[in-house]
Structures are given as structure tokens and as C-alpha cells.
Amino acid sequence: MNLEFIQALDDIEKDKGISKDVLLEAIETALVSAYKKDFGSKDNVRIEISAEAGEVKVYSRKEVVEDVENKNSEISLTEAERIDSKYKIGDIVEIEVTPAKFGRIAAQTAKQVVMQRIREAERDVIFDQYKEKEDELITGTIQRFHNDNILIDMGKTEALLPPSEQIAGEKYEIGERIKLYVVEVSTTNKGPRILVSRTHPGLLKRLFEIEVPEIFQGLVEIKAVAREAGQRSKMAVSSSESKVDPVGACVGPKGMRVQAVVEQLNNEKIDIVKWDDDPEIFVANALNPAEVIGVDINKSDKIAEVVVPDFQLSLAIGKEGQNARLAAKLTGWKVDIKKESEVEVKPDNIEEIKADASELTASLEDFEEKESKVETDIEKEASAAELDPDADAEEANEDLIDEISDEVEKLEKSKDEL
CATH class of the missing domain: 1.10.287 (Helix Hairpins)
Incomplete structure (x- = not known):
């Protein structure tokens, strides 16, 4: 190695943020293995690289003993005193054993180590960068298809969109730019693994955060989201200001805001309902667009019994039970829907009626x-x-x-x- 190599290490430290001392230490460790492999040495050796001149030296390390049993790791006191009279039993003697042609091996090994460390550092940077983006929205370009998986070009790395996270019926084309939700970022032997989704409820939430200024300002809050990706979703919103209509804010003038989100989700239908702390009111709102006559809450079994007009029953249940299913996901209550004609009305003012009777x-x-x-x-x-x-x-x-x-x-x- 030479001064140019040392200068290169300085440049790497500035550009990549990898410490020069860390690189030198890694190179020294790698050179120990290279020395033993190429020269068949079994000695306990130490490699020293001059940080100023780039000179490489190999030292054999041996312990001073009375009687030598292992020549590779021990030296007699007599031989040690020939090197320096100050040595005593138990001291470590270092003897330079640098081979004549070791410089070429050292340079090649050092290059491999540095390249490997650079790759590892870049992987760490990418991991840290995208780890912070978990649960966030990103934009990527469809790069290629591998089996049923879609690989998304993120610039310095790739993200994986597996079949389970793809919207059914949505068409994907190479070169197309799409918005994705980052589900998880993990490390593997090949670098960071970035798992993204088009079906996650968080994608719907982040898209509305972009389209609705009131959400960004904190005036409107998305309390819950339930999705059947590509078909229909329900979103519950509330407002911290009495003058701000949370549903109207998300729908936007002439429905422009909600339509902008719909267009990015394969024309998925979106019901926006008002959140309420009262579960009876919230469950009734969640069954929108169906009209609800009454809701009876069973807290112990977490069941909400809902009564709707006879002609609204199919609308409340929805196609293949979708409306009721999404309402249950949104509210966290099991929803049991009955039509009015099947229910014996139990008036709340029963005591008053008894008194009148x-x-x-x-x-x-x-x-x-x-x-x-x-x-x-x-x-x-x-x-x-x-x-x-x-x-x-x-x-x-x-x-x-x-x-x-x-x-x-x-x-x-x-x-x-x-």
C-alpha cells in the first residue's frame, strides 16, 4: 500500500461517513487471515499499518516461557533476552516477519475489505433512511416483475410489493409511478428489505392527509379506517373545532378531495362517517348510507343490535354483507342487523306507561x-x-x-x- 491508498481512505471517510480508523482496523484483521492462508503460518501474528505512510508490517507474537512447547506461540527466555535483555517470563515478544511480496497481497486484501465496508455502510444508511419511513407514504417506480411479486425502484434500493399487498384487479405496468405504504423495513444478508403495500388501511389514511389541509393542521382527525382494498372502505373522522365539519372537510368542494383519493385506489368506494364516543351513535353512523331506527348495545358481549326499516335491510347489510362487515371493523362491535317488522319494540318509557295504565x-x-x-x-x-x-x-x-x-x-x- 502507499500514500495514495491512505488518501483514498480519507476521501471515503468524508464521502461515506466511514471512519478511517475503523477501515484500518478491518483491513488489519483481514490481512492476518490472508497472511496465514497464503504463507501457511500458524503463528500468532499482528498486522500494523502506518496511517501516515501506508506501510504494512507483520509481527509474530510469542510468549516468553522457561520451556518451549509450542514454537508457533512461545519463545524461550534465552532467545528473548538476545532480542532485548528487558524481557521476562510471561512477556510478549513481537518479531517482524513481513514477507517480501506481502505488499501486493496487502493491497488486494485491503481493496476487498474497503469495498465490502462501503457496501455495508451504504446498506446501513439505506436501512436507517427507510426505517424512519415505516407507516409512511412513499412514491416508487415499478421496475420489474418476479413471479407474482413486484419490485419497486426507490432510487438507491428496491422495495417489495408481494401479491398479498396488491389490490385485486389493479393493473401494474413497468415504469409506472405509484404511491405505496411502507409496512416494514428489516435487515437481511443482502441488505435492507422494504415491504410496501397498496392494500393497507394506512395507505388510505396517508392519502387523505395529503389531500385534506384540515387533517395536516390538526383540526380534523382520522379515528379509524376499515378497508376491503379495491372495493370499498369506511373512514371515521372527528373535529376538534365545532365550526369544522369533519366529513365535509374530507369530501371537499363538489367531492374533489375524496375523488382525488378514489382515483389513486383503483376507484375504490369510500364512505366517510362521523366519529362519536357514544357507541350507539357511532354504529348507526358506520352503517351509512343505510337509515337506522335504533341501536341496542350489549357491552358484555360487544354486540350492537341494529334495527332498520324493512326496505333498508339489504342496503344496511350491503352486497355479500360488505357494508355490515366494514361497519363492524370500523367500530370494533359485532353488528347484528334486524328489520323493523321482526322486532318487538320495547319502549324506553315503560315506567311512565305503567303509571298511566x-x-x-x-x-x-x-x-x-x-x-x-x-x-x-x-x-x-x-x-x-x-x-x-x-x-x-x-x-x-x-x-x-x-x-x-x-x-x-x-x-x-x-x-x-x-
Whole structure:
């Protein structure tokens, strides 16, 4: 090696951020293996590289002992004193054994080590760079297809889009730029492995964050997302400001914001609903666009029993149960949908109705008592009346009978009304 090589190490340190000392240490370790392999040495050796001149020297390291048993790692005290009289038993003696042609081997080995370290450093940089982008949105170019996998060109590296993360029915073409969600970044022997997705719910969330300024500003929050990629999704949103409509903000003027997201997701249908802390209201909102009459929450079993009008049942369930299924994913509740005609309505004001019924019963009993008394009075008046056989008396009796009949009819009508 020479001064040019040392200068190259300085340049690598500046450009790649790899410490020169780390590189020299790695080269020295590699040269030890190269020396033993090429020269068949079994000695315990140390390689020293001058950081200033680039000169390489090989030293055999041996321990000073009284009686030598292993010539490769031990030296007698007598021989050690010939080198330097200061050596004692237990000291380590270093003897230079640099081969004449070792410079060429050293240069070749050093080059291999440096190249390997550069590759490792670049992999580390890429890993760190994309590790920070986990759960984030990135844009890449479709580079090639491998079996059913799609390899995405990210510039300095590739990302993997496996079949399980591809939208069914979506067409992919080489050279096409697409937005992707970073699911996971891990290390392998071949470098960083970047797993990306087109089906993850996080992709929908990140796309709306780009299109809706209110989300970026923190005025609107995406609380939950449920997706069946390529077909339909539901997203629950809330607002920290009473004046800001979270659903309207995400839909945008004339639906422009939501449409921009739809176009990037293979025309996937998106339902945007309002989040609510009350599970009954939230479940009802989640079944949009179906109309909901009532929701009964069973907290112990985490079940929401939903009642909808008969004509809305199919809409609430959705095609192949999709609407109900997505509502369940979005809310975290098992949704049981029933039509109105099948449900016995249980009023919430049952106690009030019971009180009214009790009052009505008492009124009816009071009426029956009064009715009985009136009938008795009528009978007394009838028996006490003198029925004159002549015409005038007969007419008077008929008037009295009609009057009694009218009174009885009024009482009967009042009774029916009660």
C-alpha cells in the first residue's frame, strides 16, 4: 500500500461517513487471515499499518516461557533476552516477519475489505433512511416483475410489493409511478428489505392527509379506517373545532378531495362517517348510507343490535354483507342487523306507561262506581214515577224514559273512551 491508498481512505471517510480508523482496523484483521492462508503460518501474528505512510508490517507474537512447547506461540527466555535483555517470563515478544511480496497481497486484501465496508455502510444508511419511513407514504417506480411479486425502484434500493399487498384487479405496468405504504423495513444478508403495500388501511389514511389541509393542521382527525382494498372502505373522522365539519372537510368542494383519493385506489368506494364516543351513535353512523331506527348495545358481549326499516335491510347489510362487515371493523362491535317488522319494540318509557295504565284503571273503577249509582237512581226514579193511563200521563212517561236512555248512552260512550 502507499500514500495514495491512505488518501483514498480519507476521501471515503468524508464521502461515506466511514471512519478511517475503523477501515484500518478491518483491513488489519483481514490481512492476518490472508497472511496465514497464503504463507501457511500458524503463528500468532499482528498486522500494523502506518496511517501516515501506508506501510504494512507483520509481527509474530510469542510468549516468553522457561520451556518451549509450542514454537508457533512461545519463545524461550534465552532467545528473548538476545532480542532485548528487558524481557521476562510471561512477556510478549513481537518479531517482524513481513514477507517480501506481502505488499501486493496487502493491497488486494485491503481493496476487498474497503469495498465490502462501503457496501455495508451504504446498506446501513439505506436501512436507517427507510426505517424512519415505516407507516409512511412513499412514491416508487415499478421496475420489474418476479413471479407474482413486484419490485419497486426507490432510487438507491428496491422495495417489495408481494401479491398479498396488491389490490385485486389493479393493473401494474413497468415504469409506472405509484404511491405505496411502507409496512416494514428489516435487515437481511443482502441488505435492507422494504415491504410496501397498496392494500393497507394506512395507505388510505396517508392519502387523505395529503389531500385534506384540515387533517395536516390538526383540526380534523382520522379515528379509524376499515378497508376491503379495491372495493370499498369506511373512514371515521372527528373535529376538534365545532365550526369544522369533519366529513365535509374530507369530501371537499363538489367531492374533489375524496375523488382525488378514489382515483389513486383503483376507484375504490369510500364512505366517510362521523366519529362519536357514544357507541350507539357511532354504529348507526358506520352503517351509512343505510337509515337506522335504533341501536341496542350489549357491552358484555360487544354486540350492537341494529334495527332498520324493512326496505333498508339489504342496503344496511350491503352486497355479500360488505357494508355490515366494514361497519363492524370500523367500530370494533359485532353488528347484528334486524328489520323493523321482526322486532318487538320495547319502549324506553315503560315506567311512565305503567303509571298511566294504573291511573286509567283507577279512573275506570271510579266511573263504574258512578255508573252503578246513576243506574240505581234511575231505577228509583222510574219506580217512583206514577204512570198515568191517560194520554198526557203516557206522553210524560215516554219523555222520562227518553231522558233516562240519553243519560245511559252518554255514560256508555264515556266508558268506551276510557
